[in-house]
Amino acid sequence: MGSAGRAGAVALGAVLVAGGCTxxxxxxDGKGRAPVRIEVTTGAPSKNPSPRDRRSPAAPPAGTKAAPPPAGTKAARVLWERGDSGRDVRELQARLRQVEWLVDGPTGTYDDLTERAVSGFQGKRGLPRTGRADTVTWQRLLGMSHEPGKWELYLMGGxxxxxxxxxxxxxxxxxxxxxxxxxxxxxxxxxxxxxxxxxxxxxxxxxxxxxxxxxxxxxxxxxxxxxxxxxxxxxxxxxxxxxxxxxxxxxxxxxxxxxxxxxxxxxxxxxxxxxxxxxxxxxxx
Known part of the structure; x- marks a missing residue:
């Protein structure tokens, strides 16, 4: 757990023989792209919403109870959820690692471990524990983490x-x-x-x-x-x-x-x- 890449290079001999290496x-090393900043909107949806705009919040994982949004407000828009994949999911995972809610390296796939990490992060901050990364959750995570570099994004390869x-x-x-x-x-x-x-x-x-x-x-x-x-x-x-x-x-x-x-x-x-x-x-x- 904790920030990735904290170990420094150890100076050992440069001469290698047939015995091998360890x-x-x-x-x-490397830098990633600038993070995508998401604005939280409460107005009416556009006439041609994106696939993510069309998503409606689903029930929380079994055994948890999602708190309803305050009266007069709409639920935050879901950005990523279980089953999604891609570079943005990889960044989400890298940032969750930074705040010690995810142990495994970024994989780029929103799996059960990522869902549990998001749910835990949400509950700790008084947000509905949906396990889905919505706009409010993402903004809170952005404020608590730094832009991951290429090394953090690809800690586990891929x-x-x-x-x-x-x-x-x-x-x-x-x-x-x-x-x-x-x-x-x-x-x-x-x-x-x-x-x-x-x-x-x-x-x-x-x-x-x-x-x-x-x-x-x-x-x-x-x-x-x-x-x-x-x-x-x-x-x-x-x-x-x-x-x-x-x-x-x-x-x-x-x-x-x-x-x-x-x-x-x-x-x-x-x-x-x-x-x-x-x-x-x-x-x-």
Whole structure:
């Protein structure tokens, strides 16, 4: 719980050997777009209301009782509710994390956890506990939180993959984009799979350039840092693409010592089964 990205980068040695790499702290990066400011309206609806304008408040979750609005006023307009998805929902979740009503990183999907977080936030401030993010709830949340940066918005990954580097369009390639923090597995220009990844810190950066997989080690343990590196596919000295338990547990609130960390174990297990020694690795911005 609490504000994301409070861990600072830890200065550890920049020299990596075939023993591999492990985890260290890092800080937030990037900035998000300016938040959408919503005006609370109590007048008559427009003749052609948007889909959200047409929504009417539904009953509160079972076991809760929504207080009626004051006499003579209309219920606040619902902006997002369970089942919605998109960038705005991701920002809502990031702001709920800032005020410690949501633990999980933003996913962009308004699920049951988000609904409960909104309901708790509303109840604490004397608002109807509907679990739906309406204009009044959103304004209160805006006043208690700051604009989330890109790091906060994509704490748990989920960014769209960057366009492939031209060097990735031929042959069998692990195409790794630092700007979008994604890995594409490509065969003859076709993307077979995509997954979120993280990299080394400024003190132990992941090397950029064109490499090739020279060694695979399914149950590898780093001899340098005494940490597990499952599904390791080494491409440059001790730097490898591998599964990271820490990345899976803590998202981007950390960094490797130069390796390309993957958080989705099922995805990297499938990738490991397909990649062969000699396959190309391209790391680029």
């Amino acid at each position: 985890v260290q702290g890092t800080g937030p 960014q769209p993959a960057a366009a492939p580097d031209p060097r990735c369009t031929r042959g069998r390639v692990l195409c790794v984009s630092k700007s979008s923090r994604t890995l594409r597995w490509m065969v003859d220009g076709r993307t077979v799979s995509t997954m979120s990844v993280r990299f080394g810190s400024q003190y132990t950066p992941t090397r950029e350039g064109v490499f090739e997989v020279y060694w695979k080690s399914r149950h590898h343990v780093s001899t340098l840092y005494d940490s597990a590196m499952p599904y390791a596919m080494f491409f440059s000295g001790g730097q490898a693409v591998h599964y990271s338990y820490d990345f899976a547990a803590h998202g981007y609130a950390g960094a490797s010592h130069g390796c390309v960390n993957v958080r989705d174990e099922a995805a990297i297990a499938d990738l490991y089964a397909q990649v062969k020694n000699g396959d190309k690795v391209v790391v680029y911005w």
